[in-house]
Amino acid sequence: MNIALLPGDGIGPEVIAQAVKVVKAVGKKFGHTINFEEAAVGAAAIDLTGNPYPDATHEVCLRADAVLFGAIGDPKYDNDPKAKVRPEQGLLEMRKKLGLFANIRPTFTFPSLIHKSPLKLERVEGVDFVFFRELTGGIYFGEPRGRNEQGTKAFDTNVYTKEEITRLARMGFEAAQKRRKLLTCVDKANVLATSRLWRETVQELAPEYPDVKVEYEFVDAVAMRLIQWPKAYDVLITENLFGDILTDEASVISGSMGLMPSASVGTENKLFEPIHGSYPQAAGKDIANPLATVLSAAMMFEYAFDLKAEAQAISDVVNKSLSEGIVTEDIAEGAKAYKTSEVGDWLA
């Protein structure tokens, strides 16, 4: 197995290092030969090469069987609206060039952490849904985008083809068939032409999946209901920008944001990453929670290599670290807090 490692920015390198320890331990236990190749992305890559997704990094990703990715983003670029190169461009270029059109973000609860949810227990207990966010289309990539000559007017273009919607929607339908058989199509069909194409396309596909119940909801309504009654959802499909907002909103409801993994997949390539960001305030302090990245490695064994026992071994040890309190300060709650690297060593 050839795994590309893209640590990225902020706490990325620290959490990726722990995932590597765990993946190596799994390789040893199950007898797999695992090769790692590391490459730069994001602000780290800008500092090195001037480019947030250098060609060399792209080649490393192309020849790998899976990519394990940390985080991207550096505050020094955030308040400079005129910066020519931004770390996030690297992320977007990577998604586009690797064809990672589906971002899969599960939300589920860990019993030992559920009390950290901002929601009341009865609302969040048993929550279990998964977002399929379209990741290589929409307003993130549409042209034209930019400014008029005087710089007094700016514009972006949201664009979707039936094909792009279809391939994402099919993944959602198939996931729903394996789960509770409810698919929610999230759009803004009362305002946007793109959303009307989404809704129409999903309506056309629905008869091919007669066992799946399909619901259509506006994005603003979902933003409310995710908080009011998150248990109502099973599989949600949506466009890139709505997915960006809603998956982040969803990430806080379980109380376990530091543990939530994600996968971004396409026809050829697969990338796995924690949903948390680069958390620059914690960078270099050996305090960041590595569990989301470690669980992303579990998703990698399952989705990229179809190795369920290996994935389960990782989930099991993560659950054990939680029940035995071998955790970082963000979830230690007064009990002894372990360093990022200590948690990684223990898990491995």
Add this chain to the structure above:
Amino acid sequence: MNIALLPGDGIGPEVIAQAVKVVKAVGKKFGHTINFEEAAVGAAAIDLTGNPYPDATHEVCLRADAVLFGAIGDPKYDNDPKAKVRPEQGLLEMRKKLGLFANIRPTFTFPSLIHKSPLKLERVEGVDFVFFRELTGGIYFGEPRGRNEQGTKAFDTNVYTKEEITRLARMGFEAAQKRRKLLTCVDKANVLATSRLWRETVQELAPEYPDVKVEYEFVDAVAMRLIQWPKAYDVLITENLFGDILTDEASVISGSMGLMPSASVGTENKLFEPIHGSYPQAAGKDIANPLATVLSAAMMFEYAFDLKAEAQAISDVVNKSLSEGIVTEDIAEGAKAYKTSEVGDWLA
């Protein structure tokens, strides 16, 4: 005072009728002559005239000093992506033609209802923030929008001018000066050209309001923090689509969604409406909660007529109805539930 009444769809007519009773009672008590002129909008107007915002309705709004609006939307249009005329078009046209560029949506708590919040008490107690959502620009109105010839590709355009951003941002800065002096500019400047213009424009205005602290946050981060720590916010400014999603998300955190009023204002015209929708399932049953519409009438006295005592009289009687339990079934909680019309009579 000339007030245009636009009941609209679903429960709109029922809740507007209660607000009218209360406004009439206030007029009598304080000695104002109040004239009402009613006009159709939304699905109701399509049924009558084929047009969701008929010219006759626009004229009624233009000659009024303020518009009191119920709700818009009928499910018979929602699942028909090809419908030529949709009720929501009426709402958008009304906003545009009346120049209502700022949607003002406060979120605050009512002690007697806070236990209905999906959030834990310590997170939501004392929450008090207000969104200024840009309402006549962005992807709601940008051109081009539509389909390619074969219908296989759809597109929408997000567009903002510096002028549009400036006038909305100034309202936010001024509101912050009268409140806790914190302004949060919500954008997606790491991806969108329009968001970079927003951020740049707000950065340029900031020195004119030296007493206001300005923070810049990405829309996905705000979607999380609104749930995690809503007390962190004071005044938030944002573009049309982000505002649509975030204000609806915000509306559920206080536990008092059925009570939240809003104002949409421009240079010439002012419109007041409850934030809840047309709630078609409840239409015609005399069970809908009229308090958000009644409190919107209070906002009208304050913001359209600068009559604070009149506004206060309405807030006071609403608080009294809550403490004495003269409320509809959505907040009665096992105690006797009053009909929409009974609550209106009691308030008046």
